[in-house]
Amino acid sequence: MSAAPADLVRFSLREPERLCEFSPSSWELLIRQARSAGLLARIAVLLERRDLLAGVPPGPAAHLVAARTLATAQQDEVLREVAHIGEALRPLSTPVILLKGTAYLLAGLPASLGRTFSDVDVLVPRDRLAEAEAALMLAGWATTHPSAYDQRYYRRWMHQLPPLQHIRRQTVLDVHHAILPDTARLKPSSRRLLEAAEPLEGHPGFSTLSPPDLVLHSMTHLFHNEDLSRGLRDLSDLDLLMRHFGDRRGFWDQLLERSRELDLERPLYYGLHQAHAILGTPVPPSTLERSKRAAPPWPLRSVMDRLWSNALIPDRSSRRSMTPVALFALYVRAHWLRMPPGLLARHLAVKATMQPR
Amino acid sequence: MLVSDLTPRALRQQLHGSGLRLRTGPVVTRVRSRLDSVADGISLHYANHAAEDGAGFADFNVSVERPQGFRRWIAPQVVFNVDDASSFAPLPGDQGFPMLEWGLNWCISSHCHQFLIVHAAVLERGGKAVLLPAPSGSGKSTLCAALAFSGWRLLSDELALLDPQHGHVVPLPRPISLKNESIEVIRAFAPRATLGPVVRETLKGSVAHARPPEESVSRDTESALPAWVIVPRFSPGGEARMESMPKARAFMGLVASAFNYNVHGREGFRALTRLVDAADCYQFSYGRLEDAIPLFDRLG
Numbered sequence: 001m002s003a004a005p006a007d008l009v010r011f012s013l014r015e016p017e018r019l020c021e022f023s024p025s026s027w028e029l030l031i032r033q034a035r036s037a038g039l040l041a042r043i044a045v046l047l048e049r050r051d052l053l054a055g056v057p058p059g060p061a062a063h064l065v066a067a068r069t070l071a072t073a074q075q076d077e078v079l080r081e082v083a084h085i086g087e088a089l090r091p092l093s094t095p096v097i098l099l100k101g102t103a104y105l106l107a108g109l110p111a112s113l114g115r116t117f118s119d120v121d122v123l124v125p126r127d128r129l130a131e132a133e134a135a136l137m138l139a140g141w142a143t144t145h146p147s148a149y150d151q152r153y154y155r156r157w158m159h160q161l162p163p164l165q166h167i168r169r170q171t172v173l174d175v176h177h178a179i180l181p182d183t184a185r186l187k188p189s190s191r192r193l194l195e196a197a198e199p200l201e202g203h204p205g206f207s208t209l210s211p212p213d214l215v216l217h218s219m220t221h222l223f224h225n226e227d228l229s230r231g232l233r234d235l236s237d238l239d240l241l242m243r244h245f246g247d248r249r250g251f252w253d254q255l256l257e258r259s260r261e262l263d264l265e266r267p268l269y270y271g272l273h274q275a276h277a278i279l280g281t282p283v284p285p286s287t288l289e290r291s292k293r294a295a296p297p298w299p300l301r302s303v304m305d306r307l308w309s310n311a312l313i314p315d316r317s318s319r320r321s322m323t324p325v326a327l328f329a330l331y332v333r334a335h336w337l338r339m340p341p342g343l344l345a346r347h348l349a350v351k352a353t354m355q356p357r
Numbered sequence: 358m359l360v361s362d363l364t365p366r367a368l369r370q371q372l373h374g375s376g377l378r379l380r381t382g383p384v385v386t387r388v389r390s391r392l393d394s395v396a397d398g399i400s401l402h403y404a405n406h407a408a409e410d411g412a413g414f415a416d417f418n419v420s421v422e423r424p425q426g427f428r429r430w431i432a433p434q435v436v437f438n439v440d441d442a443s444s445f446a447p448l449p450g451d452q453g454f455p456m457l458e459w460g461l462n463w464c465i466s467s468h469c470h471q472f473l474i475v476h477a478a479v480l481e482r483g484g485k486a487v488l489l490p491a492p493s494g495s496g497k498s499t500l501c502a503a504l505a506f507s508g509w510r511l512l513s514d515e516l517a518l519l520d521p522q523h524g525h526v527v528p529l530p531r532p533i534s535l536k537n538e539s540i541e542v543i544r545a546f547a548p549r550a551t552l553g554p555v556v557r558e559t560l561k562g563s564v565a566h567a568r569p570p571e572e573s574v575s576r577d578t579e580s581a582l583p584a585w586v587i588v589p590r591f592s593p594g595g596e597a598r599m600e601s602m603p604k605a606r607a608f609m610g611l612v613a614s615a616f617n618y619n620v621h622g623r624e625g626f627r628a629l630t631r632l633v634d635a636a637d638c639y640q641f642s643y644g645r646l647e648d649a650i651p652l653f654d655r656l657g
Contacts, residue, residue, distance in 0.1 A: 024412060024413045024414040025412060025414075027414055028414050028415055028418075032418065032440045035440075035468075036440065036442075057414065059385070059413075059414035059416065060414060062383070062416075062469070062471045063416065063468070065470075065471050066468060066469055066470035066471045067470070069470045069471070069620055069621065070470050070620050072622070073619060073620040073621070073622055076622055077619075
């Protein structure tokens with residue numbers, strides 16, 4: 001066994017061909033860690049693409065096959081759901097931009113390999129938001145957060161409508177007008193994102209963000225997220241996105257340039273460095289170096305780098321004693337970045353005293 | 358090695374330590390617990406099951422424990438953990454063994470998507486399997502226990518594991534869960550059945566488990582093709598009646614009883630249509646087991 005037990009999931013994302021060296025107890029731990037990280041199906045697909053799934057011992061292989069079957073079903077459901085959304089929003093004649101996993105899947109990007117889904121994310125121009133919501137309600141989507149406080153919280157401060165759920169199919173849809181809350185420190189311009197969006201081939205009415213924006217959004221999402229239980233999954237998405245787009249001429253320069261235009265240089269710094277350090281993403285050294293301009297000042301920088309690497313590697317049964325501390329620190333940080341302190345204190349006070357529904 | 362080969366001391370050592378690796382059909386579960394009720398329940402109900410070598414692969418890591426805290430001294434509870442995270446609300450203190458059983462059902466039905474899993478009892482005779490899909494309260498488990506002690510081989514009391522490609526049912530012989538009146542009914546009908554202690558005031562009322570017959574456990578690698586789909590319904594005082602059921606309705610009944618039909622998409626549809634095409638489908642109502650079993654014995 002050459003891998004340290006704490007790093008089994010990371011190890012299998014980086015070097016799937018070496019999983020055949022695993023002992024039964026390592027397989028057992030890998031299946032547990034990969035399941036809680038949401039990466040079991042991805043590992044299954046990585047093995048399948050290298051014709052290695054047949055070599056996995058029957059015990060763990062059953063779990064890999066089961067997870068892949070579940071992910072395939074979820075992807076089929078997302079494809080059907082997108083068709084329904086297209087139908088509902090067609091009267092608007094505004095481009096609807098698919099975000100995150102939905103975009104990777106519809107664009108056929110490698111980042112959709114073995115990806116699991118819990119909802120669909122779309123972005124529409126802010127001035128068309130009310131029309132989009134009305135059209136979706138007519139087609140059977142209803143809010144999941146009916147309380148007056150939640151409604152106001154989302155509509156006034158957040159970057160999306162309160163999540164919608166379809167009354168018959170029970171599927172969840174997040175309609176965004178921006179990629180960060182209005183109250184967040186960083187202010188990426190939705191107008192610029194919409195202007196650069198690219199029509200999705202074969203899916204009239206739908207677009208995706210341009211490749212650099214897709215990567216920047218993925219980074220922004222990960223490095224503003226208060227719940228990092230699926231952090232390594234998101235980092236793996238980023239890794240697959242950058243491996244895919246990285247060969248395009250001028251991609252890395254565009255990425256740096258675009259991060260300045262969109263006020264996302266800090267998330268870019270974290271994204272490039274963590275993906276490179278944890279998953280070996282082939283980021284050119286000059287790009288890594290130039291992104292450091294946006295790094296936090298010393299000594300905060302080394303603290304943050306440690307926190308991220310602790311939080312992003314699955315902790316279950318690992319011996320990294322810092323993980324809970326790191327997760328809590330990043331949880332506080334995510335809230336800090338999303339809202340000014342006064343507003344955050346007020347929001348948390350209301351949430352703490354509200355009757356659970 | 359079988360669970361019954363372990364001394365009570367050795368069994369407890371495993372349960373208290375790194376875990377007992379318990380094989381139930383295709384699933385191996387590493388069970389840890391410091392509760393006597395769980396140790397006793399396992400030694401009674403899983404006596405004929407294999408306790409595998411500790412170093413091998415386990416599909417699930419579960420534990421049933423008392424939560425820490427002040428409450429344990431006043432009104433003790435039990436919690437079920439999967440992979441060190443608790444997934445269910447705690448239950449009152451004496452429900453350790455039923456909780457292990459429900460927890461294992463949950464592990465299998467929510468993760469083992471290599472199978473199309475139907476909420477159904479399955480038994481086999483002469484190489485042919487009968488599937489009894491039905492919601493709780495329909496008398497399915499009572500009928501299943503009665504058949505299991507009347508010459509039918511038990512494949513499963515709760516979860517029919519269908520291989521979606523080949524259509525056979527993979528055995529998962531585990532204790533049969535009996536509720537309320539059916540506990541006494543089975544005691545009277547099958548005196549040689551081994552029943553565990555009755556646990557009262559659970560979410561499902563009073564619960565007792567029956568140990569699966571030894572032969573059903575020792576033959577747990579022999580799968581069987583379904584030849585009958587029979588939807589049972591208990592009707593107090595009623596006669597036993599077996600009526601033919603349209604295949605489309607039997608199909609819809611299986612879909613409604615399936616845990617993961619949606620996960621299998623087109624292949625799931627094909628698997629279930631093939632199943633009902635090849636099987637005789639009946640609706641069965643009964644009031645007394647003594648009348649019910651002969652009708653099953655006359656099948657095919």
